[in-house]
Amino acid sequence: MKHTRPLALLAGYAALLAASCLHASEPIIQTNFTADPAPLVHDGVVYLYTSHDEDDSPPGMGKFLMRDWKCYSSTDMVNWTDHGTVASLATFPWADQKNDAWAPQVVARNGKFYLYAPISVQGWPKNVIAVAVADNPLGPFKDALGRPLIDKAEGYIDPTVFVDDDGQAYLYFGNPHLWYVKLNDDMVSYAGDIAMEPTKPENYQEGPWFYKRAGHYYMAYASTCCPEGIGYAMSDKPTGPWTYKGHIMPPDARATGNHPGIIDYKGGSYVFGFNFKLNFAITKQHHERRSVCVAKLDYLADGSIRELPWWEEASAVAQLGTLDPYRRVEGETICWSEGIKTAPTAQNGLCAYPTRDRAFIKVQGADLAGGATRFQASVAAAAAGAQIEIHLDQPDGPLAGICTIPDTGSSSNWKTVSCPLRSTAGVHDIFLVFDGIASASPRLDWWQVE
Helix, strand or coil: CCCCCHHHHHHCCCCCCCCCCCCCCCCCCCCCEEEEEEEEEECCEEEEEEEEECCCCCECCCCCCCCEEEEEEECCCCCEEEEEEEEEHHHCCCCCCCCCCCCCEEEEECCEEEEEEEEECCCCCEEEEEEEEECCCCCCCEECCCCCCEEEEECCCCCEEEECCCCCEEEEECCCCCEEEEECCCCCCEEEEEEECCCCCCCEEEEEEEEEECCEEEEEEEECCCCCEEEEEEECCCCCCCEEEEEEECCCCCCCCCCCEEEEECCEEEEEEEECHHHHHHCCCCECCCEEEEEEECECCCCCECCCCCCCCCCCCCCCCCECCCCCEECCEECEEECEEEEECCCCCEEEEECCCCCEEEEEEEECCCCEEEEEEEEEECCCCEEEEEEECCCCCCEEEEEEECCCCEEEEEEEEEEEEEEECCEEEEEEEEECCCCCCCEEEEEEEC
16 A cells, blocks of 8 residues: 655654764655665766655565656765756656656766666566766756667666776666677767676676776676675776676665765765665655665775775765855755755746754755854745744754744745844854744745855
8 A cells, every 4th residue: 555645754754863964874865765876976066866766655675666867966975955857757758657767877978968777668577778868967858869779678777887088988787687888979879789798796686887996997786685785896898807896885684775876076985875764764664765875985005995884884974065055055955854845946946845843954064154144045835924943053953043934925936035143153054944834835945144
């Protein structure tokens, strides 16, 4: 039986999860269930593309309900801005529209952005790999071919694409085997035959992530089953042979799946994956409702990777720099939240909204410099009575101000409001706590301090 109250699903973990992002590698997205992380570094920004497990995914192993792909971005690795749906099954009208928007990856080349994703034409186990293209990393992505790039066959899932230094692009994919093909310069066609990799790494299951670093080629992947960890292999050539090196994260009983994504950013290396922590904070039943996590990655002198503990024990990622609250901060920019969802606006952006009283948004490491004295926000509400409390460092920490949200006529009619702040200098975590939401249905588009 499916749940009938999807808006309340992510509001029930307040007593089970810490509000701080500082203690462990908590899921970095809480407003949606996300999986299959595919990070892309472009022009100093990390764009994180994910698959999306619907709130009402039914209970049971393997009962996925996935219809679109999301994107989030960050410049400090802890505060992530939601950009909503950047592609969906509707992007490929020739595909099955009911389900199976599985693990994507986006690659930049020649001023274009190419999204590769496995979808179903006739349902499992016959999958295809589709490709869509956009002029910027946030889309809109459009079907590049009107047909599959890689036609249907069992196990043709989880594409990963890498453009080597000589300009040759490679597409790897597969479960339970590992296949590859060389892409042409246009990134939407390929040359030669699809080849099955004869040296499939030990414990390989699915979810490959192909990249190059310091002259070494790496193949990270979901390893063992089940439970699944993250394994990796190395090679001195883009097509192998691959030498199994071990686990990035060992298998863990809390995991029935995984999918790595690995990047270098601002002098550090990071691995993304997912766990089921938010799902199991709501219910003891297994639902395919996953949550993306990230951890710092260390390489040894020979290029091998130091093994990490599972997400729940991994150290939290340190913030890179600080957030500037004197510039517009999107309401959907979040380090941690409880009881918050996001939704599109009529202005083609996104907004954040609470699903219960005392719901909150946390942004980490905001530099209030010499002291802010005023809070300003773009808000909407269908009735009067709601307010935003501005707390420092904890959801019940020092109260810096209270901003009233007026009746703006509807939850899509925006008004800029402001309120005084108790002058506070220095770097603080800021918590925006919503109250009195019963009939107001308040929305937050953006905020800043003065």
